[in-house]
Amino acid sequence: MTEKLTIALAGNPNSGKTTIFNNLTGARQKVGNWPGVTVEKKEGKLRHKDYDLKIVDLPGTYSLTPFSIEEITARDFILNENPDIVVNIIDASNLERSLFLAIQILELGRPALFVLNMADVAEAKGIKINEKKLSQLLGLPVVFTIGNKNKGIDNLVEAAIEEVSRFSEGKESRDIRYCQEIEGCISRVETGIIQSEMNIDGILRWNAIKILEDDKIVKRKFQDLSDQASERIFQISQACRKRIYDLFEDDFEIVLTDDRYGVIAGIVKETVTNLARKSIDMSRNIDLVLTDRFFGIPVFLFFIWAMFQLSFSIGAYPMEWIDMAVSALSGSLDKILPSSMLKDLLLDGVIAGIGSVIIFLPNILILFFCIALFEDTGYMARAAFLMDRVMHTSGLHGKSFIPMLMGFGCTVPAIMATRTLESNKDRILTIMMTPFMSCSARLPVYIVLAGSFFAEKAGTVIFGLYFTGIIVAILSGRFLRTVFFKGEEAPFIMELPPYRMPMLKSLLIHMWDRSKMFLKKMGGVILIGSIIIWALSSFPRSIAYSVDYDEKINALKADYSQMIATAAAQEAEELNRQLSLELKDIENRKEQERVSNSYIGKIGKGLEPIFKPIGIGWRASVALVTGFVAKEVVVSTMGVLYGVGTDEGEGEALEKALKKSGMTALSALSMMVFVLLYVPCFATVVTIYRETSAKWAGFNLIYTTMVAWGMSFLVYRTGIMLGLS
Incomplete structure (x- = not known):
């Protein structure tokens, strides 16, 4: 049984597209104008094995952005006429320029084949393209042709038919991913479209990108489906466009274009070897140093x-x-x-x-x-x-x-x-x-x-x-x-955007956006955590001390008062200073004994056998446990447990308290290694659960804690062996 397929040929002007069209169709061509458009329309037929192929030569264009008649015609045919596959003819000797259209064709989410034409010209220029790597990165077949010599044409047809077959079996086009800000905007508009429950043409992601690009044709189609629902989507889009402008001081289209060229630069970096010397732009000059394998x-x-x-x-x-x-x-x-x-x-x-x-x-x-x-x-x-x-x-x-x-x-x-x-x-x-x-x-x-x-x-x-x-x-x-994860590595495209002079406004917005999370924790989890730690360290109120500290204080004051009464003025001043220091020492010992007998002290003593082998005392071990809520709580817990903050600067007081408690440089290093490696916070565990599963969230909690303890043990014990304690 004969199967009919429609193949659309797309490409830049002067890419050899018409030559390949002629090679495919020969005399079996029909030339006219596209309906309502004064642009030449070429169609041809080709019989290949059991397939009747209809070949459509789309107008040459550098982009699918709907500005020129050629761009609108090419895009409308791909979207509205649903060809079985789009064959993108690419000038192999000018891959970087040609890939801009290719990226946009990929965004359409339709079956596609990339043809690297003029392979002989590229070779003569010393350009070597790894077509297998390019195929892996883009998730579609890539073939070489030399159109004016009719070489590779059969490979083109075979690859196109095979790709159509793969899509009929469930294959999907690979998405091209952009920077975090752009992807966040696309995601928000996609969510708005899904919630609108509109029956849209084309893939969700492509429609979201077009709305963000303020594409009048796509927006009109949405308005025709539902004015009210589309207005909500456009409001989301406008908010995203404003954010992008605030960050980059450029329209969304410009930033996205830069990102597309960044993707292209990454593709070229991964797949093209230029054996000939040629002039290169500033970004590439900088990259000669910054991405050098040695420097x-x-x-x-x-x-x-x-x-x-x-x-x-x-x-x-x-x-x-x-x-x-x-x-x-x-x-x-x-x-x-x-x-x-x-x-x-x-x-x-x-x-x-x-x-x-x-x-x-x-x-x-x-x-x-x-x-x-x-x-x-x-x-x-x-x-x-x-x-x-x-x-x-x-x-x-x-x-x-x-x-x-x-x-x-x-x-x-x-x-x-x-x-x-x-x-x-x-x-x-x-x-x-x-x-x-x-x-x-x-x-x-x-x-x-x-x-x-x-x-x-x-x-x-x-x-x-x-x-x-x-x-x-x-x-x-x-x-x-x-x-756990045996198998082949997935191919990827590394985006290399052009170097930009950063704008202070954008830097400050990014800095503030991320710092707000830190400040929100101040009034939330850190405040609550500090109050809980204070309560656990303050109760029970009645504690049987091992020494009558009040009696020692009174006796000390009595002794010094006699000496001060008989001393000269300068000597009396020095005695007062010594009295103050000794009183403070007694009060500190009393406070430490009180905290050690509080509820949190008992918790710390219970944890001590776990943390003692890595040089961490009971106060620090309590701080590490509370740090599971948020790592900032580790410092606030130590601040509460050591009772700092009422008579001198927080940082200075805590530093002195740490040293007085017996912590050494080695045990401090061990604690820092533990803080570095154990699970960051409760919010991280919840996020892992949402992004993967409860199994992986639980595994990560246990695994990171085991790694942290093991590394701290290694650091601490090695330090002791080397005599660094």
């Missing part, structure tokens, strides 16, 4: 080190100002309020807890500013490209490193960003690895411990922790891939 990674590591050094060094100044403000507030309230449980709650619970964390806001802002700088300049994509070879050791590719890099900011959106990965195995594996990337919530813990025990080397220590997280993530990925 690229050291440069990347330097940028990451500089980011954390800046966060620590520049952030130290505003930290001091906030520290002084919190201290002044605490001191003022201490003098104003009468002694009561409410006063203890306010000073030792709310202010000590929140104050211990809010001083790190400048560091968080600087960190997010640097991450936004990497994204807006286009360097983030280069970092992922650099890490491609490293990521392959985990059975993944560089594209998986982008969500992981986002994990430096916050793990929750980083895990959600894995949706751009096409392979479900790759998605789950990347999700399992991402929690090892040190999120900004952990930074306050590092700053307190590294600042207290490593002083001027704190920035380097923090950089080392972040780098350790990357290494553990990659090694963990290799292990998990071998055990």
Whole structure:
């Protein structure tokens, strides 16, 4: 039985499309005009085995954006006439220019075949294209032809028929993914279309993109279906377009075009080898260094080190100002309020807890500013490209490193960003690895411990922790891939957008958007956590002390009062100073005994056998457990447990309290490693559950905690063996 198929030929002008059309159809052509359009229409027929093929030569065009008559005609035919397959004729000697139309054809979601024509011209120019890799990346067949020599035409026809057959068996077109902001807009408009329940033509994603591009033809079709529903969709689109303009100071169409060229640059980087010397643009000149296989990674590591050094060094100044403000507030309230449980709650619970964390806001802002700088300049994509070879050791590719890099900011959106990965195995594996990337919530813990025990080397220590997280993530990925995710790696396209001069407005918007999460936690989970920790550390109120501290205090005052009464003025001043220090020491010992006998002390003592082998005391172990709610709570818990914040700066008081408690540089390092590697927070576990399943969420919780304990044990015991304790 003869089967009829319609093949549409699309391509840029001068790509050899008409030559191939003539080779396919010979004298079996019909020439006229498209209905209502003064553009030449060519149709031809071809008999191939059991198939009657109708070949339609679409007008040559560089784009499917509906501006010119040629563009509208080509797009309308593909959308409305539903050809069985679109064959895109590409000038192989000018792949980068030709791929802009090719990307738009892919977005239509229809069966497609890419034909690399003029293969001989490309070869003469020293251009070598890996057609198998190109086919893998785009998810469609790619064939070479030499149209003017009638070479490869049979391969073209065979590949087209096979691709139509694959789509009839359920194959779907591969989506091209763009930057996070663009993808977020597409997702919101898609949701609006789904909720409208309109019966639309074409695939959902393509319609969403066209509405965001303010495509008048598509918008008119939506209005014809339902004025009310379409208006809601257009409002979502307008809000998205405004956000893109606020971020980039350019229209959505321009930003999307840049992203399309970024995808194209990534495709070319992966598939084209240019054996001849040629002039290259500024982005490529920069890439010669930044993506070089030898220099690229050291440069990347330097940028990451500089980011954390800046966060620590520049952030130290505003930290001091906030520290002084919190201290002044605490001191003022201490003098104003009468002694009561409410006063203890306010000073030792709310202010000590929140104050211990809010001083790190400048560091968080600087960190997010640097991450936004990497994204807006286009360097983030280069970092992922650099890490491609490293990521392959985990059975993944560089594209998986982008969500992981986002994990430096916050793990929750980083895990959600894995949706751009096409392979479900790759998605789950990347999700399992991402929690090892040190999120900004952990930074306050590092700053307190590294600042207290490593002083001027704190920035380097923090950089080392972040780098350790990357290494553990990659090694963990290799292990998990071998055990749970066996199989071939999925192909991918690495987007390499052009370098842009970042706009301050865009950087500040990105920085503020991400920092708002930190501030919301202040009034939510951190406040509640601080109050709970205070309550657990303040009760029971009646405790049987091992020593009568009040009697010791009275005796000490009596002794000193006699000495001061008989001493000279200068000597009396020194005696008063000594009395103050000794009284403070007794009060501290009394407070430590009180806390150790409180409910939270009992919890800590119960946890001590688990954490003692890794050098972590009971107070720190309680802080680690409460850190499961949110990592910022680790610092606020320590602030409450050590009773800091009422007589001097939060940071300075906590630093002294940590050293007095017996914590050493080695045990501080062990604790930082544990904080680095155990599950970031409860919200992360919930997000993993939503993105995968309860099984993987539970596994990640147990797995990350085991890895954290094991690495801390290794660090602590190795340090003791080397005599570093």
